Amino acid sequence: MRCPLSSLASVRLGYPFRTRVVPDQQGETALVQLSDLNGGVLDASSLVRVHLEKIREHFSLRPGDILLRARSQVNDATYVADLAIRPGVVRVVAAAPIVVVRLRPPKDKDNGLSGDVAGLDARYLHWLLNHPQTQAVLRAQSTGHNAEILRKSDLEGLLVPVPPPAVRQLIVEAAGLLERERQLRRQLLEERYAMIQHRLLQHAETEETVREDGGTSLRTPRAAEVSEGQTWARLEGI
Numbered sequence: 001m002r003c004p005l006s007s008l009a010s011v012r013l014g015y016p017f018r019t020r021v022v023p024d025q026q027g028e029t030a031l032v033q034l035s036d037l038n039g040g041v042l043d044a045s046s047l048v049r050v051h052l053e054k055i056r057e058h059f060s061l062r063p064g065d066i067l068l069r070a071r072s073q074v075n076d077a078t079y080v081a082d083l084a085i086r087p088g089v090v091r092v093v094a095a096a097p098i099v100v101v102r103l104r105p106p107k108d109k110d111n112g113l114s115g116d117v118a119g120l121d122a123r124y125l126h127w128l129l130n131h132p133q134t135q136a137v138l139r140a141q142s143t144g145h146n147a148e149i150l151r152k153s154d155l156e157g158l159l160v161p162v163p164p165p166a167v168r169q170l171i172v173e174a175a176g177l178l179e180r181e182r183q184l185r186r187q188l189l190e191e192r193y194a195m196i197q198h199r200l201l202q203h204a205e206t207e208e209t210v211r212e213d214g215g216t217s218l219r220t221p222r223a224a225e226v227s228e229g230q231t232w233a234r235l236e237g238i
Helices: 122-130 132-141 152-156 165-204 228-237
Strands: 002-004 009-013 029-032 048-050 066-069 091-094 098-103 159-161
Touching (some): 009 152, 066 122, 098 122, 122 132
Parallel strands (some): 029 091
Antiparallel strands (some): 066 098
């Protein structure tokens, strides 16, 4: 089953600032800007604070909201899991040109949906919006001269596949595990990179060279004599 996004969620632009954003350490509003979007989960703990005298309530973000860039070559979606309101902050607001996608309540009369579809999980929608195939569709729909523009109407018309609840739950769980695995692999690569760089620096600062048998005066072979695998093996043996 496929449904237009507009039947499942509301789509609107963030708060429109008429002047440049002026940070205020005593401000009651935490502001999400384009630089805060990472395609993953929003980190609300480091948001800049501003002062807004009057603001409509619908601009305040809620857990489960999904944020996208309206003007960018990258339209990946960021999930709002926990707003982590700090002392003195009464609301969190996204600034335009960020687009806020918010699932409609299960019994919202505007969606005309009920049952399985009405209970859609925002985490499933977040995964789907970030899927490479969906991103390709959004890029194809973007228009503009100096910057890519994702139009509200195009996003609302996006057809969303809605499988049964059990399948959606399985997708959410599997996608979470896949993302965790990617993060761990990235961490391991970064740690390995740092370790090898450290060892290379140690060898660079060593006055004597080292033989393969543990002695000194190891001849440096020509590049043609050493494969990549041999290079790593020799390094590990030093």
